[in-house]
Amino acid sequence: MKKNEPISKVLTKDVVTTHVAQKVSDVRKLCAAHGFHHVPVVSGETLVGLITVSDILGISVEGVGSDEMSMDAYLDHQFSIEKLMKTDLKTLPEKSTVADAADALADGSIHAVPVVGESNKLIGMVTSTDLIRYLRDLF
Numbered sequence: 674m675k676k677n678e679p680i681s682k683v684l685t686k687d688v689v690t691t692h693v694a695q696k697v698s699d700v701r702k703l704c705a706a707h708g709f710h711h712v713p714v715v716s717g718e719t720l721v722g723l724i725t726v727s728d729i730l731g732i733s734v735e736g737v738g739s740d741e742m743s744m745d746a747y748l749d750h751q752f753s754i755e756k757l758m759k760t761d762l763k764t765l766p767e768k769s770t771v772a773d774a775a776d777a778l779a780d781g782s783i784h785a786v787p788v789v790g791e792s793n794k795l796i797g798m799v800t801s802t803d804l805i806r807y808l809r810d811l812f
Contacts, residue, residue, distance in 0.1 A: 722758030
């Protein structure tokens with residue numbers, strides 16, 4: 674890996690986002706339809722949190738019907754994006770390198786890192802998968 678390659682070599686720029694007023698069921702459907710695992714939460718263009726499929730799947734749903742409509746009604750009644758999202762995020766500045774992204778993801782505790790500009794403006798995301806694809810293309 675070329676240590677000084679700019680993060681733009683692996684960065685996903687056109688990231689689908691959500692906001693705190695959106696329904697949890699909308700994010701669940703979005704993730705299911707597109708195979709997303711991480712969705713940044715923004716206020717305008719400013720990153721305020723991150724919600725993951727694991728955050729949604731980790732909810733106990735005993736006594737709720739198994740159909741999607743019952744599940745979505747339960748999610749929207751009991752939870753909000755603001756309650757489920759993580760706000761203590763590891764982020765990278767947009768001038769970071771691919772090596773910086775690898776360092777941020779190396780311990781395995783997270784699988785995506787938002788890349789931000791001035792005033793915490795969301796620029797994009799780098800995931801473990803992005804880094805693996807980058808490495809694959811080097812060989």
